[in-house]
Amino acid sequence: MTTATKQSSMYLYLVCLVAALGGFLFGFDTAVISGTVGLVKKDFALDVSLEGWFVSCALLGCIFGVSISGKLSDKYGRKIILILSAVLFLASAVGCMLSSSFTELIVYRLIGGLGIGVASMVSPLYISEFAPSRYRGMMVSLYQLALTVGIVLSYFSNAYLANHTGDTFGGDMSQRIFGTEVWRAMLGLGTIPAGIFLLSLFMVPESPRWLLLQGKEAKAKEILIKIDGEDAAKKEIAAFKATERGEGEADLKELFKPVYRKALWIGLLLPFLSQVCGINAVIYYGPRILEQAGFTLNSALGGQVTIGIVNVVFTFVAIFTVDKWGRRPLLFLGVGGAVAALLIIGALFAAGITSGPWILIFILLFIACFAFSFGPVCWVVIGEIFPNAIRGKAMALATLSLWIANFFVGQLTPLMLEDLGSSVTFWLFAICCSPALWLTWKLIPETKGRSLENIDTYWKEDYQRTQKA
Incomplete structure (x- = not known):
């Protein structure tokens, strides 16, 4: 295997791993709620209906996020919509951690749901379009792996934070977040992976197939060569032209x-x-x-x-x-x-x-x-x-x-x-x-x-x- 091939493979893996972080945030944000329900219910004196609304409100955001993600990703590109999902995740985590009322908390959970909905569609879409056919199954499976890791880490982080609620922290706000109202820390911990996801996305390219749909063949070819070499890039572009004939957005x-x-x-x-x-x-x-x-x-x-x-x-x-x-x-x-x-x-x-x-x-x-x-x-x-x-x-x-x-x-x-x-x-x-x-x-x-x-x-x-x- 040549040095160029190794570099190409590493580039493929790194880009797909970055996109798969959308799955991690999906899994983490969905499962982290399990450790916060009882604590939020107690702090806001919720009845059964409001407790259910706290758990399920993000789903409303998910459904709306999925509904708009297809049209937006076809129009503006996969990368920019992934960046949007990362921003939504980050805003939700920070907002939930600092919310001053139950209504505010619900609003930020809805925003997080939007992020989940967008990422749950665009992340595997991006990977499936980016990876060569012989690796596509493996690369898209990384998304599901990241999702399952996010679920497990949310369980562990919830357990760790719950076991340290009696610890003493510096300021009043820190004491409130990590001590007396530890559910804030559980939800706010998502800022770390969301921030990493957001910054990493600025270093990955657009989906080459979306670029071809927009008539940007030179840019698409450059990315395809970096992924899989010049011969493979030529074959991919020729196959694309044979099936699509430059139809663009349909x-x-x-x-x-x-x-x-x-x-x-x-x-x-x-x-x-x-x-x-x-x-x-x-x-x-x-x-x-x-x-x-x-x-x-x-x-x-x-x-x-x-x-x-x-x-x-x-x-x-x-x-x-x-x-x-x-x-x-x-x-x-x-x-x-x-x-x-x-x-x-x-x-x-x-x-x-x-x-x-x-x-x-x-x-x-x-x-x-x-x-x-x-x-x-x-x-x-x-x-x-x-x-x-x-x-x-x-x-x-x-x-x-x-x-x-x-x-x-x-x-x-x-x-x-x-x-x-x-x-x-x-x-x-x-x-x-x-x-x-x-x-x-x-x-x-x-x-x-x-x-x-x-x-x-x-x-x-x-x-x-x-x-x-």
Whole structure:
């Protein structure tokens, strides 16, 4: 391997890691709320409805952020919208830490939700357009890895700050933030990764495919050469021209044409199914579920940290195999394992086998299966199945599907656990998860090693074959 190649590879990894920090902030900001709910409720004397509003208000921002991110990223570029998401994260963290009223706190949580919504779409979009086809699965999986690391670090930071609330600090404001109202420090700690993300983004280039859509071929070629060498850059540009013919920005109605119907169904269903399988129910309501299984509160919280660590570790399986084994094998193996684990967990609850480690073992099996399949592969697939000219808008639509499912799971899980019990809840998650096996078998093509332009060509050829049949 030549020195130039090494430099090119390092550049690719560093740029994709910077973009993946959007996933870290997504995971951190989403999960950090779990440690603050009781403290905020006490300090502001919240009733049940206001407590729920504090937890779920960011979701409103997420949905709006996703809704605007596609159009904005197609019009102004991926990089500038990533910078916008970093600014929103930073403003939210600082504002939540210093807010003087509950209303102010809600406003800054909404701003943070906007940042989450924007980053959850644009970060994997940017990586999928930036990485060469042979590394694309691995690079996009870094986004999911960063997300899981953000979740785990939020658990640890919450635990550390909660255990040091009695410590004495210098000034009155410091004492308030880190001592008497430690939830401020929990939320404010996000300023560190948000600041790093913001500064790092000024050092990364624009997406070369977005530049090609804008007719800026020379700049795009310069970036592509730095990523993968001159020969590869020429091939990428030639393939782009052959499929796009300089169409520039297109309308989303292009996606509803019969030729892209399968891509549309995949983009809507795969993200939706990845959430209704119950992953966030396990992550966010883990302590409650484990307490119902007979664990004490302390051991349940320890189990939640273990869940987070397993989530991180098994994401590495996807990183190292998604470009070797392919997307479909990982989905078949992971989704099948997740369905089996959910069915067994439900059976254990139904049979009253809650003592011992069995419930936790199969919850960890479910998390492991999700972590190397649904979690990262969903982002990989939706980042590569749409045509260049509308990829931003189409990915926004797919990510919106994910957030809608996330909302329903978050709202319904406590009710299901209370009214239906743990066994029926997990069986329902298994039923909701299983259609992903059919989706993978019938609709999702194997995209390993294919360029984005080649995938676009595949849809057109597949449609022609269907018409002739």
